[in-house]
Amino acid sequence: MTNSTSFYCRSSINQSAGRSWSPVPWRNAPWVRDELAWTRTVGKRGLGGLCSIGLLASVGLTTGLWALSSLADTPSANVPSRPLVQSLPSTTTSEMPVPFANWLSNFAVRAGAAGITEQTLNSALADLQPNQQLLDLDRRQSEYNQTFFAYLHNNVSERRIQRGRKLMALHADLLAGLERRYAVPGQVLIALWGMESDFGGNTGNYALFRSLATLAHAGRRRAFFEQQLLAALQIIDQGSSTPAGLRGSWAGAMGQLQFMPTTYLDYAVDGDDDGRADIWGNPADALASGAHYLWSVGWQPDLRWGWEVRLPNGFDFYQARLSNELPLSHWHSIGVTNADGRYLPSANRKGSILLPAGKDGPAFLVTSNFHVLTDWNRSLHYALTVAHLSDRLAGGDPLQSGPPANDQRLARRDVMAMQRDLDTLGYAVGAADGMVGFQTRHAVREYQRDQGLPADAYPTPTLIARIAADARPNSLAAARLPANSSAPSPAGDPGIASLQQDLLKLGFDPGRPDGLLGPKTRAALQAYQQRMGLPVTGEPSSELVARINADARAK
Known part of the structure; x- marks a missing residue:
């Protein structure tokens, strides 16, 4: 669609009314309207922060938008004032980068023209060399490479829960004061602290300027990291730190709550009145800055993030999407209850249903405060894990629902193939990056709905194979469909014929090498898997085909 709508970006200029917005026309993409109508996917860390240091060079000051296709409208917010920095002129990011x-x-030169002092430029940028390892890390983020339950279990351990509870008690007075001022419960701040840096124990040891310069030069989001690099220079200019003191994650996140440099400039506050916003070594400043951030982007008082819920029989899974925000009374009326069967609160609030592990996993009913957590980090896995950890810190129970059967992590190459196939079939996913993000989930959901499948937006290996069969009917990838799938196996596939010849060479009988993935070929695959001590599935995965081919060539 080519129609435009108005999305909004927080202005960097603090208004006395407290909530300031600047309209920016943006493409009215259907997946943006559907999946992100109430969520800012430009998170504090994942795609980094806030658009306060923008790319509107014609404006000259940072009151603009970093234009990203995943950006959407969010609840209005109180915005702090800070010194303004001139934007850098935008640079082309689609071309191959010039030498570092x-x-x-x-x-x-451009940073100097934007107001950074020569002393800061010399001290921060002299003798910088790129770190090539970061470019691989930039393309492989754990929020997308693990299942929801693997991610949850890795981050909500008993050790972290007990440590967090002790810190809640230790900082009880501070947390109570922050909740009075910013309305954010202490357990939410402690959960974020635990998730971001293990309560200050792991704030990252990458040299910040080297990381940001590497990613600004050749990363996936060069314009964004240029602005982070400019903001880091301003932090030095204003005396908040030194170049040697700015260390953080590989992606440039700093301090105990892993703020990006632009986020620091916008939201860091002095939590103990010592005259400095020290998010690196002072927990009071770090927690106060986190509370200030959440309040500024819309945290509502006296409202939970959400609940684990039980869905009624016959629930339409297409209704389970973040943008489908309906009154709690509606969900109650169709039979949605708390996970233990109790009725939902009757407050005049709205919520959305989420299925992070598909229709066979747990279900959650989330409120507007959950959307605030996705502003912090755009990963649904991350936001749900922080939310659940905050409940556990406050004495809540573990989740009542477990993972679905055969829950397995998806290989990035398989997700990339699925994304390309969905695009071939007319379901827009954006770049085929191997990450199951909002846009990919939307495309999967629409495909499922059109095919008459449960539209839970959860890609499984079987679904990926079915999509491949529709998009590439003569491909080996399409032949990975299980025997009980309703989609037909392609006839005369050269890849299957080659596999059959390899099996024959190894002494397994797949029948005539006709390129058909029939019962005899599956039985031969199972026999091979059994002999090799592999899981017996009869499915020609890319790894299995490569192994059989290698064995056949070595024979």
Whole structure:
């Protein structure tokens, strides 16, 4: 669609009314309207922060938007004032990057023109060399490479729960004061602290300027990281830290709550009145800054993030999407209850149903405060894990629902193939990046709905194979469909024929090498898997085909 709507970005200029917005026209993409109508996917860390240091060079000051296709409207917010920095002129990001030294020299000139002092430029950028390891890390983020339950179990351990409860008691007075001022419960702040840096124990040891410069030069989001690099220079300019003191994650997140540099400039506050917003070594400042951030982007008082719920029989899974925000009374009227069967609160609030592990996993009913957590980090896994950890810190129970049967992590290459196939079939996913994000979930849900499948937006290996069969009917990938799938196996697939010949060479009988994935070929695959001590599935995965081919060539 080519129609435009108005999305909004927080202005960097504090208004006395407290809530300031600047309209920016943006593409009215259906997946944005559907999946992100109430969620800012430009998170504090995942795609980093807030659009306060923008790319509107014609404006010259940072009152603009970092234009990203995943951006959407969010609840209005109180915005702090801060010193303004001129935006850098935008640079082309679609071309191959120039040599690092050339790019750095050019950036230094532009940063100087934007107001950064020569002393800061010399101290921060002299002798910088790129860190190539970061480019691989930039393309492989754990929020998308693990199942929901693997991610949850890795981050909500008994050790973390007990440690968090002790810290809640230790900082009880501070947390109570922050809740009075910002309305954010202490357990939410402690949960974020635990998730971001293990309560200050792991704030990252990458040299910040080297990380940001590497990613600004050749990363996936060069314009964004240029603005983070500019903001880091301003932090030095204003005396908040030194170049050597700015260390953090590989992606440039800093301190005990892992703020991006732009987020620090916008939201860091002095929590103990010592005259400095020290998010690196002072828990009071870090927690106060986190509370200030959440309040500023819309945290509502006296409202839970949500609940684990039980869905009624016959529930339409297409209704389970973040943008489908309906009154709690509606969900109650169709039979949605708390996970223990109790009725939902009757407050005049709205909520959405989420299925992070598909129709066979747990279900959650989330409120507007959950959307605030997705502003902090755009990953649904992350936001749900923080939310659940906060409940456990406050004495809540573990989840009542477990993972679905055969829950398994998806290989990035398989997700990329699925994304390309969905695009071939007319379901827009954006870039095929191997990450199951909001746009990919939307495309999967629409495909499922059109095919008459439960539309839970959860890609499984079987679903990926079915999509491949529709998009590439003569491909080996399409032949990975299980025997009980309703989609037909393709006839005469050369890849299957080659696999059958390899099996024959190894002494397994798949029948005539006709390119058909029939019962005899599946039985031969199972026999091979059994002999090799592999899981017996009869499915020609790419790994299994490669192994059989290698064995056949070695024979």
